[in-house]
Amino acid sequence: MRKSSPLRPLIGRIRNKSLRRKVSEVVQNLQIQIGDAVYTGISFEDSPAGLSRHHSYPGGLVEHIAATAKIAFAFCDAVEEVYKGKVDRDLVLAGIILHDIFKPFTYEVNDGSYLTTHLGERLDHLTLAVAELVRRDFPLDLIHIVCAHHGGQAGPIWARTLEALICHLADQADSQLNGQVLRAARYLSRRVIGEEPSQFTSKEAFEVIRSKAVEGWEGARMTLEKIRQRRLGSN
Numbered sequence: 001m002r003k004s005s006p007l008r009p010l011i012g013r014i015r016n017k018s019l020r021r022k023v024s025e026v027v028q029n030l031q032i033q034i035g036d037a038v039y040t041g042i043s044f045e046d047s048p049a050g051l052s053r054h055h056s057y058p059g060g061l062v063e064h065i066a067a068t069a070k071i072a073f074a075f076c077d078a079v080e081e082v083y084k085g086k087v088d089r090d091l092v093l094a095g096i097i098l099h100d101i102f103k104p105f106t107y108e109v110n111d112g113s114y115l116t117t118h119l120g121e122r123l124d125h126l127t128l129a130v131a132e133l134v135r136r137d138f139p140l141d142l143i144h145i146v147c148a149h150h151g152g153q154a155g156p157i158w159a160r161t162l163e164a165l166i167c168h169l170a171d172q173a174d175s176q177l178n179g180q181v182l183r184a185a186r187y188l189s190r191r192v193i194g195e196e197p198s199q200f201t202s203k204e205a206f207e208v209i210r211s212k213a214v215e216g217w218e219g220a221r222m223t224l225e226k227i228r229q230r231r232l233g234s235n
């Protein structure tokens with residue numbers, strides 16, 4: 001992991017030394033070898049976390065992991081403080097850090113839009129992660145979290161531990177939060193200026209929906225104009 005890796009502070013919060021070291025090693029050495037081919041994917045920092053449904057902009061994956069960790073910790077607080085249950089926060093945190101770690105291997109950029117790679121058309125990010133974590137001798141309960149993070153309807157298996165359930169729910173919650181805000185901002189933009197700016201960032205999307213809620217259509221129009229000017233200025 002490079003010094004500036006955005007995942008460093010999260011990894012540092014894993015208290016179990018051996019788990020922390022193993023997670024750090026995966027993040028430092030992100031590559032997949034199949035036969036003679038070595039795959040590395042697009043840069044982790046620039047990767048989206050989805051092609052279109054959620055976090056579909058550069059840096060989206062890092063934001064998704066950070067937000068999902070916060071949501072998962074809120075679930076842990078509720079379990080411990082309200083329900084008086086026990087939860088292994090190290091497993092939850094490691095699971096969140098690793099659950100989508102191979103997404104950058106499944107995306108490539110073409111003319112400013114994202115496409116699925118040769119590898120990504122054959123193996124999804126969840127399968128890649130499970131294979132790599134088995135190869136690296138991770139604990140079964142951690143591999144289960146990654147394997148179950150899409151739930152049993154969209155993935156291979158339902159969560160069978162509290163930690164896996166928390167990671168699944170937190171992942172779903174953040175994907176919905178981000179995806180619905182992006183969708184709303186795109187809709188407002190089409191209604192107000194007749195088009196969508198390419199790749200709304202989360203910051204822009206949250207700005208647009210807030211201005212519409214507080215100041216109405218005119219507020220949304222002014223915010224979209226502000227975003228357009230800002231983008232022109234940064235080019």
Ligand SMILES: [Fe+2]
Nearest residue numbers: 099100126149
């Ligand atoms: Fe995923």
Ligand SMILES: [Fe+2]
Nearest residue numbers: 064099100171
């Ligand atoms: Fe995710």
